[in-house]
Amino acid sequence: MAGVGLTPNDGRWTAAQTRAQFAAIAQLRWRITVNAFRRKGGAGEMIARIITYPLFAGFAFGPTILVGIGAYYFALNGHLDHISWLLWGTFVLCQLLNINLGQPGTTFDPTQLIRFPLSLGNYVAVRLFFGLLTPANVIGSLMALAVAIGATVALPALWFYALLSLAIFAAANALFSRMVFAWVDRWLSTRRAREIFTGLIFFFSLGFQYLNFTFNPAYNHHHQTNAVSAARLNAGINFYHHALPFLAALPPGLTGSSLVAAHRGQPLAFLGFTLGCAAFAAAFFAVFALRMRTEFRGEDLSDQANAVSHKAKSPAKSIAAAPASSPAQPESRFLGLSSVTTAVLGKELLYVRRNTGIFYSLVAPVVMVFLFAGRLATHSNATWLFPAAMAYTLLGVAPLAYNSFGLEAAGSQFYFMAPVRLRDVFFAKNLMNFLLAFVEIAAVFIIITVIARMPSLLNAASGLLWAAATLLFSTTLGNRRSITAPKKITVAKMGSGKQASPLSALISMGLLMGSAGIGAGLLFLGIFFGMPWLPLPIFAVLAGVAVFVYVRSLDSIDRFALAHRDELFEELCKK
Amino acid sequence: MPPAIAAHSLTRSFDGGFTAVDRIDLAVEPGQFFGFLGPNGAGKSTTIKMLTGLLAPTSGSIQILGEDMLNNPVEVKRHIGVVPEGMALFGKLTATEYLHFVGRMYGLDKQVTQQRTAELLEFMGLANEQKKLLTDYSHGMGKKLALAAAVIHGPKVLFLDEPFEGVDAIAAGTLKSMLQGMIARGATIFLTSHVLEIVERLCSHIAIIDKGHIVAKGSLDELRAGVQARLAHGEVADPNAKLTLEQIFINVVGGESGATHPEQELQWLG
Numbered sequence: 001m002a003g004v005g006l007t008p009n010d011g012r013w014t015a016a017q018t019r020a021q022f023a024a025i026a027q028l029r030w031r032i033t034v035n036a037f038r039r040k041g042g043a044g045e046m047i048a049r050i051i052t053y054p055l056f057a058g059f060a061f062g063p064t065i066l067v068g069i070g071a072y073y074f075a076l077n078g079h080l081d082h083i084s085w086l087l088w089g090t091f092v093l094c095q096l097l098n099i100n101l102g103q104p105g106t107t108f109d110p111t112q113l114i115r116f117p118l119s120l121g122n123y124v125a126v127r128l129f130f131g132l133l134t135p136a137n138v139i140g141s142l143m144a145l146a147v148a149i150g151a152t153v154a155l156p157a158l159w160f161y162a163l164l165s166l167a168i169f170a171a172a173n174a175l176f177s178r179m180v181f182a183w184v185d186r187w188l189s190t191r192r193a194r195e196i197f198t199g200l201i202f203f204f205s206l207g208f209q210y211l212n213f214t215f216n217p218a219y220n221h222h223h224q225t226n227a228v229s230a231a232r233l234n235a236g237i238n239f240y241h242h243a244l245p246f247l248a249a250l251p252p253g254l255t256g257s258s259l260v261a262a263h264r265g266q267p268l269a270f271l272g273f274t275l276g277c278a279a280f281a282a283a284f285f286a287v288f289a290l291r292m293r294t295e296f297r298g299e300d301l302s303d304q305a306n307a308v309s310h311k312a313k314s315p316a317k318s319i320a321a322a323p324a325s326s327p328a329q330p331e332s333r334f335l336g337l338s339s340v341t342t343a344v345l346g347k348e349l350l351y352v353r354r355n356t357g358i359f360y361s362l363v364a365p366v367v368m369v370f371l372f373a374g375r376l377a378t379h380s381n382a383t384w385l386f387p388a389a390m391a392y393t394l395l396g397v398a399p400l401a402y403n404s405f406g407l408e409a410a411g412s413q414f415y416f417m418a419p420v421r422l423r424d425v426f427f428a429k430n431l432m433n434f435l436l437a438f439v440e441i442a443a444v445f446i447i448i449t450v451i452a453r454m455p456s457l458l459n460a461a462s463g464l465l466w467a468a469a470t471l472l473f474s475t476t477l478g479n480r481r482s483i484t485a486p487k488k489i490t491v492a493k494m495g496s497g498k499q500a501s502p503l504s505a506l507i508s509m510g511l512l513m514g515s516a517g518i519g520a521g522l523l524f525l526g527i528f529f530g531m532p533w534l535p536l537p538i539f540a541v542l543a544g545v546a547v548f549v550y551v552r553s554l555d556s557i558d559r560f561a562l563a564h565r566d567e568l569f570e571e572l573c574k575k
Numbered sequence: 576m577p578p579a580i581a582a583h584s585l586t587r588s589f590d591g592g593f594t595a596v597d598r599i600d601l602a603v604e605p606g607q608f609f610g611f612l613g614p615n616g617a618g619k620s621t622t623i624k625m626l627t628g629l630l631a632p633t634s635g636s637i638q639i640l641g642e643d644m645l646n647n648p649v650e651v652k653r654h655i656g657v658v659p660e661g662m663a664l665f666g667k668l669t670a671t672e673y674l675h676f677v678g679r680m681y682g683l684d685k686q687v688t689q690q691r692t693a694e695l696l697e698f699m700g701l702a703n704e705q706k707k708l709l710t711d712y713s714h715g716m717g718k719k720l721a722l723a724a725a726v727i728h729g730p731k732v733l734f735l736d737e738p739f740e741g742v743d744a745i746a747a748g749t750l751k752s753m754l755q756g757m758i759a760r761g762a763t764i765f766l767t768s769h770v771l772e773i774v775e776r777l778c779s780h781i782a783i784i785d786k787g788h789i790v791a792k793g794s795l796d797e798l799r800a801g802v803q804a805r806l807a808h809g810e811v812a813d814p815n816a817k818l819t820l821e822q823i824f825i826n827v828v829g830g831e832s833g834a835t836h837p838e839q840e841l842q843w844l845g
Contacts, residue, residue, distance in 0.1 A: 117682065118649070294631075
């Protein structure tokens, strides 16, 4: 054991050692990515990525090309000031994608790096670098580049100015998201904060809907007169004009103004606007670095650390002596359910209540229906509205069955130690999902009735039977995937609320889309042949088959789980 | 010569108003094998986290080898090794990859890192497991690897939070002799463990923390003398008997339990 305790590196720290640290961290990140495919189910994960990444790339290039063309059009027609609209769009899309696609660092906790002799500056650089590589920031930067290229193609003389100001905009955009998410992660470290955050998002969405409902002329069909609508629209435009000076002073506006100034041959003004945008970037960086400094100095954000307070110890209760073997109480049954099912159902209810990630994924689709139901009702046939809204709503519920043990992690071993049938456990977990689906569908029904019109009885019945069949088929598959491809869920990090492994998510989405396609096809055929009742019996048969398949699958789930428990525990019990 | 570890009025409070560590003073001389004991939730891990720069103190100061931890954490971290609570391994790396990573982070050059990695894996009995992902390691194997990572750069001060938990008897013997070898060569070790027999056998000096306060500190003989002097005034035990560390610990901490009459409670058991 040469060396241990004897040869610390007493010499000065060199630049080569710092470079080696960066290389080691990059290597760490790479090995973690590569090794993730070595585990059981790794091939499936690889396939899922091979399928989803091109889709994602396609999704990324769509808006990029659009803003590029937009910039070209505005520049060509002398409306360089309108480029700020494209940049606002870029900014909003980037933040939305950051929320939905998650932040880096979920594969390992970067705060672990503080135990090594890494300087604060280097720590900030590492955290910033990984953060800049999020898909959302890459898309944001590509969109900024597309705007620069679009403007340059239309006005070649602007090439230097466009590249410079858009590069600074892209930096400000990315730094803003790093700043926000660093603080949001800190803030969301306790359950209470996560609950408040969800509430804020919910009310923000409702506020947005209120504005949309108040100012959008599309909503005037049965709620208000044209005159009232026009007045409100004018008020909205008036508000926009009042807000314009403030919007112009923010990075998208400053970047747009800098291009206008460059085009007018005012280099000083260009410099001023560009420096203004750079000042924002610097401010975002400073706030981000402030958070990193606190992180670097060491902090404990856990609920355990911050929520515990000393309570006066209550005196030990005097427990009356009971016979060593009191007779077992007769099992009380709630709604005919076994005590195991009732107990697990109760536990699931607590988990849903305490997990904002799940709560948000359930609420979001309903809110989206709320946002768009009225608008869709004005433009399309009401027959489609309820089924489409319901299918969209199931997006939140259906994936839950694909990772039933994700939140329990190592605790899932209890089900295999306790004298219970896994059939009852799965049934309770599925029951919870069905209950949530029922509540969501009821909410959607009410929303559509209030905002648009009440779906017809035939429409509602067909839709419900379709939903039952889809959910049962999906749950049957999900139960099996919960065992063979589980995913441990960490709730404390923003964007870590992915409910299943990528392949399971893909299967869940594919099944839902396939089923929606079949449903839509049947609905269309019914309308086309003048037999609107056609989907009803077919969906009824499908629902019956789904019940049969689900029950049979549930009956064999114990055997299946025992055969695959290694896969389950390998993922859920990992450190 | 400054103490290897010195903490003055060290305090850590949390947002909920809970003070985990309350104005403690510590001084560990170079070359000491120092045991830091306390019941569950007493503040041991919080103290270690502060001493190693993983947690910022609310107030107080920390000097490691004469360097201020709060003002110069990077320099301090170069010379300390830590086996933290929970080990902090990177589950998706193999043992070799992990030790290479740690060695490079401590500024060792590639060749030295590779050489020490091989030596440490051999010494810890993990050479045959070096291709396995760490997430597939048993708890004991993880502890051994965490210890290997803590010493790969040859630290002058080593902080160990429950290093023997889950480690088999043979490996524990090997690790103990390695740690004693480090002490013999002048390193300082700060150890927390609930296995009092190990602490009694290894440590020359001990501090006991309870509810965030240091309630006893000194050499084992000094602690023993203190408790025996206290017992001499009471009626509890024979003041001439040589007390074990367990007896000292229970006496100092109080041996408080939730039940006033344990024999009368939970009678349905058994």
